[in-house]
Amino acid sequence: MDAHLRAGIAIYNTGHYHAAHDAWEAHWLDMPPGDDRDLLQGLIQFTAAVHHTTTDNCDGARGLAGSAQTYLDGLGGVYQQVALDPILRYLAALERDPERVGATPPPPIEYDERAIDLESLDLPATGVAATILAEELGYDEATIEQAVAYARADVAAGEATSPFVTLVFDFVRDDEHRAIVAQRLTEHVRRRQHRESDVENLF
Incomplete structure (x- = not known):
């Protein structure tokens, strides 16, 4: 899971929001229910929500922002070295006002206390x-x-x-x-x- 997790984060942090979830999706599909699966599913929906903001799909962004929170809530502020609090704050704001929040840059995903990029993999x-x-x-x-x-x-x-x-x-x-x-x-x-x-x- 770790290689897929880090690859997806780095792809997202590089600005390939739509592609990021592909690093997690195939791995997520084969996982048993549990916190690790919830993490990946929450990140998949988070990045999809961010992608919808780039296409001005406010309804899609709002819906995915809400469902992403249901998977990430309860995992703690940091889970599997991923900082979830900034993501959850962004998702809550995006769900409330997707038009305004979607016009601002989304937060990077931090892994091991830093926003990893493709160079660090x-x-x-x-x-x-x-x-x-x-x-x-x-x-x-x-x-x-x-x-x-x-x-x-x-x-x-x-x-x-x-x-x-x-x-x-x-x-x-x-x-x-x-x-x-x-x-x-x-x-x-x-x-x-x-x-x-x-x-x-x-x-």
């Missing part, structure tokens, strides 16, 4: 963020997922100079050159797949 959370951003921004999601899998495999094998690790981090962190990085990842994935296919054909 380790490889597990960066891998989650990479696939989410690929889908959100229109890149080949399957290729990025394969690149993340190769990066994880290389780290597990102790390959300190893996180009997949470097490029996956760059894909997530470098807005300006993301398209170039995606192309390089595609090339590396194809070469790796060809090598694997050549080895398989030997047997």
